[in-house]
Amino acid sequence: MVFVALFLLIILGFPIIIFTGDKQGKVELKEKVQLPFEVKSNTKVVLLYFGYVGCRTICSPSLAEIAAIYNELNNTKNVAFYFINISHEGVGAKEFAEYFHKEFIGLQLSQKETSNLMGALRAYSSDALVPGGEIYHTGYLYVITQKKQQDFELRTMYYTRPFDIKSVVLDIEKELK
Secondary structure, eight states, rough: OOHHHHHHHHHHHHHHHHHHHHHSSSEEEEEEEEOOOOOOOOOEEEEEEEEEOOTTTTTTHHHHHHHHHHHHHHHHTEEEEEEEOOSOOOHHHHHHHHOOOOOEEEOOOHHHHHHHHHHHOOOOOOOOSSSSSEEEOOEEEEEEEETTTEEEEEEEEEESSSOOHHHHHHHHHHOOO
16 A cells, blocks of 8 residues: 555656656646635635645644745735645544634535545545554645636646745735736
């Protein structure tokens, strides 16, 4: 199972690195995407991250970095961050997200909705090898813009951690103009 997870990481991540040539760990896109949850109409930029409640190795450090990004933004009234819990247990997503920032939104979608969204955004996960163990998953941060009510476009995927906070902040502020 570990080999499968590593294989998937290499297969999914390697082409991104090779074809983009980006040294900051990001891919810029312009792809329509459907989000299976309601987003406020005044939200121009949606930040999205897949993880699970209690994840110590990837999610907690990433969410702390995303909170730093959020705090660096000049104005967050048109920005919303969504933490999508990929765990099948589905408990505490709201509280876990809010632990890192009071404005973060934690969601538990259905397994089908989560799977479809992960597929659309090139994310993956595999179950833990032992009960209660770590779930292997991508730790990408997504920047998605809302062009009009519930009409979304995937703009940027950040795939390298730690995230370049200044670069991400500049990219988000560019999308807000």
